[in-house]
Amino acid sequence: MTVAAPALCPLYSGHVNPQWVRLLNVLEMNVRYERCAGAELFTSDGRTILDFLSGYCVHNIGHNHPDVLAALKAELDRQGPAMLQSHVPELAGELAERLCERAGGRLKKVFFCSSGSEGIEAAIKFSRACTGRNGLLYAHGAFHGLTCGALSIMGDPFWRSGFGPMLADAEAVAFADLAELEVKLETRRFAALILEPIQGQGGIRVPAPAYLQKAQTLCRRYGTLLALDEVQTGMYRTGPFLAGSDYGVEPDIVVLAKALSGGLIPSGALLMSDAVYDSVYRSLQRAIIHTSTFSENRLAMRAGLATLKVLERERLGERAVAAGEYLRLRLREALSNYEMVKEISGAGLLNGIEFRAPAKLSLRIPFEAFSKIHPGMFGQALVMRLFRDKGMLTQICGNNFMVLKAAPPLIVEERQIDEFVRAAADVVELMHSPGAFWSEALGLAQRAILS
Ligand SMILES: Cc1ncc(COP(=O)(O)O)c(C=O)c1O
Numbered sequence: 001m002t003v004a005a006p007a008l009c010p011l012y013s014g015h016v017n018p019q020w021v022r023l024l025n026v027l028e029m030n031v032r033y034e035r036c037a038g039a040e041l042f043t044s045d046g047r048t049i050l051d052f053l054s055g056y057c058v059h060n061i062g063h064n065h066p067d068v069l070a071a072l073k074a075e076l077d078r079q080g081p082a083m084l085q086s087h088v089p090e091l092a093g094e095l096a097e098r099l100c101e102r103a104g105g106r107l108k109k110v111f112f113c114s115s116g117s118e119g120i121e122a123a124i125k126f127s128r129a130c131t132g133r134n135g136l137l138y139a140h141g142a143f144h145g146l147t148c149g150a151l152s153i154m155g156d157p158f159w160r161s162g163f164g165p166m167l168a169d170a171e172a173v174a175f176a177d178l179a180e181l182e183v184k185l186e187t188r189r190f191a192a193l194i195l196e197p198i199q200g201q202g203g204i205r206v207p208a209p210a211y212l213q214k215a216q217t218l219c220r221r222y223g224t225l226l227a228l229d230e231v232q233t234g235m236y237r238t239g240p241f242l243a244g245s246d247y248g249v250e251p252d253i254v255v256l257a258k259a260l261s262g263g264l265i266p267s268g269a270l271l272m273s274d275a276v277y278d279s280v281y282r283s284l285q286r287a288i289i290h291t292s293t294f295s296e297n298r299l300a301m302r303a304g305l306a307t308l309k310v311l312e313r314e315r316l317g318e319r320a321v322a323a324g325e326y327l328r329l330r331l332r333e334a335l336s337n338y339e340m341v342k343e344i345s346g347a348g349l350l351n352g353i354e355f356r357a358p359a360k361l362s363l364r365i366p367f368e369a370f371s372k373i374h375p376g377m378f379g380q381a382l383v384m385r386l387f388r389d390k391g392m393l394t395q396i397c398g399n400n401f402m403v404l405k406a407a408p409p410l411i412v413e414e415r416q417i418d419e420f421v422r423a424a425a426d427v428v429e430l431m432h433s434p435g436a437f438w439s440e441a442l443g444l445a446q447r448a449i450l451s
Contacts, residue, residue, distance in 0.1 A: 036063035057232040060259035068262035071306035091301035105250030109277040112295040116231035116257035117145025127192035130279040135190035139175035141202030185222040197243040200232040203400030204352030212247035227253035235259035236317035238348035262307035267300035316410040320348035334425040366438035376401040381441035390423035
């Protein structure tokens with residue numbers, strides 16, 4: 001076991017975010033990455049880390065895919081127009097056509113942006129424009145981004161508090177509860193129901209197969225748009241191009257980001273029906289009623305086109321399904337008999353290992369002590385052990401600290417999955433004996449206080 005000396009990172013600490021440096025140091029995860037390729041991250045001290053987080057579902061095609069690098073270099077060498085803001089960027093048309101073809105259904109137009117939150121902000125505005133209503137419905141446990149509109153459709157007070165009033169007219173329903181949903185929708189006050197088809201930060205929550213379709217039927221009945229946040233689930237992460245396709249829905253709006261441009265250039269996209277588009281951009285005067293400076297930039301568009309090609313040529317959706325089934329099977333075999341392991345859930349390569357509080361007194365005492373210090377403490381001790389001792393990068397879910405993510409790039413190999421499962425089994429075994437795991441977690445708490 002090597003304990004990393006805290007890295008100082010003086011410029012970043014001085015001028016960007018010293019608390020982030022502190023946090024990584026406390027978790028002993030502040031390493032310098034020299035090079036990243038596929039699912040592997042190579043550190044300056046000679047370690048190889050396996051990436052089972054994928055930057056929260058950014059790196060579907062793996063890190064630094066050579067095709068996307070080559071496409072970007074060629075695009076730069078072309079020296080074409082950049083950020084002119086007074087021409088028609090044809091590449092945006094090309095990428096939009098391909099996204100709409102794959103999304104199918106009623107999605108015919110695209111608004112490009114540069115992040116997931118920006119896509120969600122557009123979804124809020126556009127659904128209001130289309131329906132003439134202000135209300136927004138979202139699910140408990142949702143994560144949609146940290147801008148004010150997106151925060152307004154996320155219930156967790158941790159993210160919101162101290163940032164002033166959020167949008168009025170946003171209300172939550174329980175995820176996957178149709179009865180409660182209908183009661184809200186009946187009021188006909190809601191412009192959109194905004195949902196992740198599978199909740200990511202909420203704890204990799206996969207709804208019952210019929211839920212989304214029934215929710216869509218209710219939305220249509222009461223004149224509410226269905227907007228799917230596929231920022232994590234889209235781009236073949238769970239198998240199909242959009243996770244919503246597995247549930248047979250035809251949403252009015254879909255938001256994509258993260259994996260859209262191969263992990264190298266910021267990019268996001270809102271896919272919408274013609275009806276939504278027409279309600280927003282309905283006249284010549286409104287041609288630029290909603291825009292964003294960097295949205296259709298040619299590097300993001302080129303990266304998006306190259307990324308789609310890789311995803312399809314390498315059949316990464318099919319690989320995500322097969323590799324995901326294998327990962328869940330192996331995790332269940334290795335972990336199911338441990339009392340603190342509650343469930344292995346997921347779809348494709350978006351997976352979670354859910355833990356629960358132990359019943360055995362010798363474990364319950366330290367577990368409860370850590371929960372009192374911070375509810376995320378147990379999960380962070382797990383993440384730290386996996387990283388430092390086993391060379392596995394992952395994280396707990398932001399809105400559900402008892403779920404550990406297992407979401408590697410879709411190009412992950414079977415031997416790498418086996419390695420991850422072995423590492424997880426070793427750490428879970430350690431966690432079930434009263435010694436090392438728990439005393440180490442106490443050290444983590446002390447470092448957090450003293451750092
Ligand atoms: C489901 C989901 N929606 C939206 C967002 C916001 O995306 P961004 O961080 O690009 O603004 C995230 C970010 O993690 C997300 O997971």
